[in-house]
Amino acid sequence: MRGVLSLLVVAMLVLSMGVVPGVTAATSTTAEYSSVVILVSDNEADVTLAEKIAEVLNASVVVTKWGVYEENVTAEITSLDPDLVIIIGGPRAVVKAYEEDLEALGITYIRAWGNTRVETAVDAVNKISQMFPGFEKKVRVAIVHGWDLAGIIHLRGKKFMIPIFIKDSNVSITIINKFNGVEIIKNRQHEKIMEKIKEKIRERVKNVTEEVIENITQNIAERAINLAEERVNLAEELVNNMTQQNVTIPGVIPLLENAKRHLEEAKKAYEEGYYGRAYGLAVASKNIAEVVIRRVSEKFDEKFAKDIAFKLRVRVRVLEMVALRLQAKGANVTEILDKIEQAKEALKNKDIDTARQLIAEIEKELRMKIREMIVHKKAEKKGEEE
Template sequence: MMWKKALSIIFGLMMLAIPVTLKPVSATDTTIVILVSNNEADCALANYIANLTVNVVVVKTPWGVYDPNVTAEIISYAPDEVIIIGGPVAVPEEYVEDLQNLGITVERWWGENRYETDLAVIKNATVKFQLQLQNRVVLVAGTDLAGIEKALQLAIQERAMIILVNQTTNITRIMERLRLRTGNFTVVGTPVMNQTMLRIQEQLREQLKECNCTKVQVNMTAERALEAIQIAEEKINTAKELAENATNPAIENIIAIAEKQLEDAKDAYNTGKYGLAYGLAIAAKSKAEMVIKLAGEDIRKMIMNNTKMRLERELVRVEAQIRVMERLGVNITVALQLMEQIRAAIRNGDYDTAQELMIKLREEIRTCYIGGKEIIKEKARMPVGNRGRP
C-alpha cells in the first residue's frame, strides 16, 4: 500500500550518526544531546556549541523528516537533557513526544526562520553553557553552504559569535538584541553571495564609527559546487518520494521547478561554471525543502485520520526504542510481550485493545529507560570535539 512507503520515509530506518572519535562517558557525567536537522545553518550552530563545551553530543535528523532511529540514537547516550535547535518543521514534534514519554527533559531553541533561530541559540547557549566568547562576530549569509562551513571554522578558532544574515538584515538591530559592543567583525562570503555581504559591509561602515572589519572570501571550486548539487539532489529525491502520498496541488509544480534548477546546475557544473552551479543547486534545495514540508503535513494528517495506520506508526516508533535498549543490556522482556500483543490486536482489527495496550507499552518503555539508564551510561560513548562540517 502507498501509505506504507510514506511510513518508510517519514518513520523509516535511516541511521544518520556521523562517524567521529569516541570517548567513554562516566556514569556521573551530565550528558546533553543537541538534536538538530541537517540544515546547514542550524547544524553549524549545533557543532559550534559542541566544540566549545564538554559532554555535549550532536545528533542529526533529516530536515523535516521524523526517523525513529534518531530517537534510538539519543537513547544510546542516556542524556539528562535534550536541546532541539530548529522549529517543529525542521525537527518534527514527534521527537519531543518520544523523549518526554521517556522522562527526558526537552528544550527547543528556535525562531520563525533560520535567522531568528540563530539569535535564539546564541542567547540561550551563552547563558546555559556560560560560553566565554571573545569580542568578535563572524557574519555569513544564512543559505551559503560553503560560507557557513568557513564561518564555523573561524568562529570556533576565535570563539566568536556566528550571525546569519540576508538581504534584509539590520545589523544595528541585531547588535541591540544581543547587546553587542564590538567593532570586530569578520564577513565571510562566496561569489554567489557577494551582493548580500557587500550590503552588510556597507551597513557596518555606515552604522559603526569604529569597525575593525575583515573580509574572508571563499572561492567557488568544483568540489564545493558538486557538494551543493549532491545535497540538492538528495533533498529532491526525498521530496519526490514523500510527494507520492501527498495531496497538495502545489507540490507537483514546485518539484518541477526544483528539478529544472538541478538540471541547470549540473549543466553549469559540466561547463566549468561552478558559481552558477552552486547558486542553482542552493535554489533547488530550497524548493525541495518546501515540498518536504508540505508533503509531510499531508501525510501526517492522513496517518492521524486512520486508526490502523496510526497504531502501526506507533509500533515503528517504539520498536526502535525497545531494540536499542535491548542491545545495550536493558531488560525489555515485558515490553516485547506487549508489542506482540499489540500486533495481534491490530491484525484482528481490535483497535481499542491495541490502543489500551499501547498506553501500557509506553509506560513500560519509560520504566525500562529510567531503570536502565545507568546501564546505558556505562556503555555509552561520546564524540570527542564534534568537529564535523556543518
C-alpha cells in the same frame, strides 16, 4: 512501506495532536549534564549552528530530515543515554513527534527556535548561554547571511565559532558583545548588507575581523549540488508515494521537474568548471525542492489527521527500536518486547483500546530502563573524574 511516506505522515499527524511541553532547564549548569544530545534537521543553517554548539558543549548531534519524522531517530537518541536533549529548529523543521517521544520516555528536552533561521540562532545562543554559563567566552561569533549557502559551508570548516545569522542589516550588539570576538563572513551576493553590519558594529564591538569569499570554489559548488540532490530525491520520493496513494497535489509535478532540471544544469556547469553558475543553479534547485516537500507535508496532514491506528502502529515500531537499542546495551527488556508483540496483535485485530493501554505500559517500563541507563552513565563519568 516504512520509508519516507510513513515517516512524514506521522510527523504531520502529531503536529495537530498537541504535545506536553518538555522540561525547560534554563537555570541549569553544565555540571548537571553528563550527556547532551542536540537534535536538528538537515537544514544547512540549523545543522551548522548545532555542530558549532556541540563543539563547545562536547555534545552529540543527531540529524533528522527536514520536516520528516524518521522512526529510527528516537532510538538513536536514547542509545546515547542523554540527560538533556536540545532541539534546534522549529516544529516544521524538527517535527513535534520527537517531542512526544522524548516526553513519553521521560527524557528532558528544550527547543530553541524562531520563525526563521535568524531567530532560531538568537534563541539558541540565548538559551545555551543561560544553561551553560561561560559558554560565550570559549568561542568567537561569526556573522553570516542566513541564506548564504557558500558562507555557511565556509563556516562549517572553522572551529569554535558560533554563527549568528542575519537577513538584513539588523543585528544584536548585546549578543555579539558576549563573545570573545566577531568575524564577518561575506561574499559578493550579500556584500552591501554585510558592509552595513560592519559599519554598525565597528565602534561598538571589540576584536572584529572580516573574511571575504571572493569566488565560489569547486568544493562549495560540489557541496551545494549534493545538498540540492538530497532535497530533490526526498521530494521525488514523497511525490511518488502520494501518487501511489492516489493523492494529487496541484502544481507539485511541474515544480519537481523544474528542481530536477536546475540540478542537471548545475551538474553540467560544474563539470565544465563554471562553479559560480553551478552553485546558483544548485541553490535554486534546492529551494524549489523544499517547496515541494512543504506542500506534500501539508497534504499528508490533511489526509491522515484522523488515522489513529496508523499512528499507533508507528508508535509501536518506534518503541520496539528503542527497546532493542537498550537490549543491545545490556538492558533486560524481555517483558517489554513481549508487550510490544501483544500491542502489534491488538492493532492487527483493530483493538485500539488494548493497544493504547499496552503502549502506555511499554512507555512506562522504558522510562524506568532509560533512567537506569542515564544514572549509570552519570556514575561512570563521576568515577572517571575522581
